[in-house]
Every structure is written in structure tokens, then in C-alpha cells.
Amino acid sequence: MRHFRSRRGLTLEQLGSAVGVAASQLSLMENGRREPRLSLLSAIAEQLDVPVAELLDESAPSERAALEIELERIQETRLYRELGLPPLRASKTMSDDTLRTIIGLHQEVERRARQAIATPEEARRANTEQRIVMRAKNNHLPEIEELAEEALRAVGHSTGALTHRSVSQMAERLGFELVHVGDLPHSARSVTDLENGRIYLPPASIPGGHGLRSMALQAMAHRVLGHVAPRDYAEFLLQRLEINYYAAACLMPRTQSVEFLQQAKADRNIAIEDFRDAFGVTHEAAALRFTNLATEHLGIQLHFLRVTDDGAIAKVYENDGLPLPVDLTGSAEGEIVCRHWSARRAFDRTNRTTEYYQYTDTPMGTFFESTQIGTGAADEFSITLGVPMSESRWFRGRETQLRVQSTCPDLNCCRRPDLELSGRWQGRAWSSAKVHAHIFSPLPQGTFPGVDDRELYEFLERHATQQ
Numbered sequence: 001m002r003h004f005r006s007r008r009g010l011t012l013e014q015l016g017s018a019v020g021v022a023a024s025q026l027s028l029m030e031n032g033r034r035e036p037r038l039s040l041l042s043a044i045a046e047q048l049d050v051p052v053a054e055l056l057d058e059s060a061p062s063e064r065a066a067l068e069i070e071l072e073r074i075q076e077t078r079l080y081r082e083l084g085l086p087p088l089r090a091s092k093t094m095s096d097d098t099l100r101t102i103i104g105l106h107q108e109v110e111r112r113a114r115q116a117i118a119t120p121e122e123a124r125r126a127n128t129e130q131r132i133v134m135r136a137k138n139n140h141l142p143e144i145e146e147l148a149e150e151a152l153r154a155v156g157h158s159t160g161a162l163t164h165r166s167v168s169q170m171a172e173r174l175g176f177e178l179v180h181v182g183d184l185p186h187s188a189r190s191v192t193d194l195e196n197g198r199i200y201l202p203p204a205s206i207p208g209g210h211g212l213r214s215m216a217l218q219a220m221a222h223r224v225l226g227h228v229a230p231r232d233y234a235e236f237l238l239q240r241l242e243i244n245y246y247a248a249a250c251l252m253p254r255t256q257s258v259e260f261l262q263q264a265k266a267d268r269n270i271a272i273e274d275f276r277d278a279f280g281v282t283h284e285a286a287a288l289r290f291t292n293l294a295t296e297h298l299g300i301q302l303h304f305l306r307v308t309d310d311g312a313i314a315k316v317y318e319n320d321g322l323p324l325p326v327d328l329t330g331s332a333e334g335e336i337v338c339r340h341w342s343a344r345r346a347f348d349r350t351n352r353t354t355e356y357y358q359y360t361d362t363p364m365g366t367f368f369e370s371t372q373i374g375t376g377a378a379d380e381f382s383i384t385l386g387v388p389m390s391e392s393r394w395f396r397g398r399e400t401q402l403r404v405q406s407t408c409p410d411l412n413c414c415r416r417p418d419l420e421l422s423g424r425w426q427g428r429a430w431s432s433a434k435v436h437a438h439i440f441s442p443l444p445q446g447t448f449p450g451v452d453d454r455e456l457y458e459f460l461e462r463h464a465t466q467q
Ligand SMILES: [Zn+2]
Pocket: 337, 338, 339, 340, 406, 407, 408, 413, 414, 415
């Protein structure tokens, strides 16, 4: 209103008397503090000689107006009010550059305030909270199971590995085309162009291309689950958990998976390697999916660990009482597991084509564990699925004679060096530490945590103009 009013050279009083409203009332409306009735809005539009729709349009009528609106928005924020600065009106004599500078400075203040929220400590705290919530739900999300089964039914998928073709059809039903490109932003796993209905994914030929179906499904999951840009780290983590869950529930659908696993249980021959091969997924994906279904549908409590070759936990789920190493906040990621656990002993084995089995005695009881070693882009890791000893009767490998003692968190278990050795070497050696890639490093701040806005928009622009 203010933009069109000044363009017509009218004061508040002049416009007010023309439409029969006090100038102070009009001012409130211009500042967004009061909404006019439709009849008044029509009268104003007529006086200003613009269609009513122009006044209702949320986009700014000019760059100057956009700056003025942004200045107003800023002053409405709690952050600005906390600064205790006097209110600032965008007078006519204030240049566009002055406005840009004030706005730019404040946007930086906002950016820094947001960044402060996403500290590694905050991230770890949010992650721990999420693990506790999921533990209470047995790592099972029935609503997402339903959505996945619905989507699969719609494309007629019933059994075995989900094909790329079916995944493409699922995308089409959502109004998207899957496009494989070699120049995705470095910070993004996939990019969705909502305007042109495309999901961009890495090229099909990259090593380990089996992850592509999962990535496409994860990108679609954001749409299916109605996600909006996350406001904080906890929401970001929850969305990531949900899209992973949805993708896994599509690749290993509940009905067929539970049928498969119940049969394996009846045969006393549950093995993650078989579950993996039946659905054509990675060992890690199969083990994680098993945690979604085992407690709910098979009545089995369990633990899952992804451990890197230096012994640090990268991913973990547990509802069977395994004594996990945790820091003071209860966070387990990045902590080192006992060197006697299956997750670490499996690295010593030369034959890594099959699962490694052992029983582990801990202060919280004995567990049966099966571990598979995998190789990532930069390192090796182990995937472990374990259950309390009483549940081992359902699993392949239970006849193993390997039984190992672990007394961790007792430091004498595997942390404290042998007295003789420390006497021999103390003060006679020096070593330089590997910098441990932190699991929750602060994320670059953009609309989507972790994704570089500039790279993202440049990428979209580049491809949207290509046909
Ligand atoms: Zn130990």
C-alpha cells in the first residue's frame, strides 16, 4: 500500500479521507499491524489505481520496497529487539545502499545466531535424544511403513529387489523425473527442482551404484513426508532418520521382510547376509532394517553397531542392554568400543567374505554377535548385529566356540597398557595423532543444513536452463 500510495503522491491523510478511514488506521495497515476488510481494500485499490490482487501479492513491488519490507521484518524479530536499538524508519532520504548495509549486517547477526545453535555439542545432544526416543519406539515407525507399502503397491512391486525402473515409476507418480548428473554440488547428495519436477542424482556409474535407489527414494521421501526446511539440528536429524527409514522400507518392504525373517527364525537360521542378498541391499542397510522389525515383529531385542577401523562408533542402536561407551552427555558416537567386542575383533580376521561370530561376556550379561567388515571410500568399517545370548538360538553362527571376556568400562579391560610394557616405553616414544574426522562437525549454514546455498542454486540454474 505504501509503495503505491507514494507512487501516486498521496499522504496518509489524503488517502484516508478519500476512503473514509483515519490516517492512523491506514498507517497500521501499511505496517502490517492491522488487516483491512475486503470492501476497504477495494476502495483503497481504486484510489491507488491498482488491481486488488496487486495489494494482496506477497512479493515486493520493487527492489526498494523489498528492502523496506525486509527492514520491517528484521525489526520484528526477537533477536533485533534483544539488541535494544531504537526503531528505524526507512525514510525517503535514506539511500538504498544504506538500507542494504543495515539489512546485510542484521542478516549476518541472524546467521551467526543460527550457527551458534548447530555446535557439535548441540548436534551430539540432539542425536542422543533421538536415539532415546527411537529406543522407546523399538526403532519402528508404523506410519512410514504404511506409506512405503502404499507407494510400492501403486507401482505393482511385490517381491524381491526393487528395480531402478520401479523407483523411477514411484518418482513419476509424485511428479518427478530422475536425472543423473555428474556435477551435483559437493555438499548435496541429491537435489530436487520443485519447479521443473526433477530429482538430480549422481551418475549411475559411480562405484557402489546400488546406493542410487536409496538416494532417489530418500529424495522422494522429503516430498512424501511433507518436509519443510528444518529449523534446527534436531529437526534436521529427524528428517534424515525419516527419509532413511522410508527408503529402507521401500527397498525391504515390511510384509515381505517380516515373512522372510519369520521363516528364517522358524528355521533357526536368521542371518543378515541372507536378508541382504534377498533384497539386494548393502549389509549395513539390511542390519539397520533388521533393527526396525526385529523387536516389533520377532520379539527380539538387539544392538547394531557401525564401527570404524580405529574402534570408534559411527552409528549405533541398542535396546538389549549392551553397555555402550558413552560420554557425560550420554552420546555414544565417536566413543571407542571395547577391543574385545566382535565389532573390533572381526578386523583381525583375514577371511572377510563371511560373517564373523562370537559370544561376548560383559558386565551386563553375555551377547551373541555377528560382524561383517566393509570397505568405504576412505576406510574400513564393521557392521555388527548382536542379541542377548538367550536369543542366539534363532541365529546362524550360534554354534561358534569363540567366547570372549570384556569388562569395559573397567579401564583394566583393554585401555590401560600392560605395566611391563609401559615401564619399557614410557618417555622413550613419541607419536602424532590422526585427526579424527568429527562425526558432527558444524554444518555450513544455508536454507538446508549442510548444503551450500550458492552451489545449490547455481547448480539448479545450470540444469533448469538446459533442455
Ligand atoms: Zn574392553
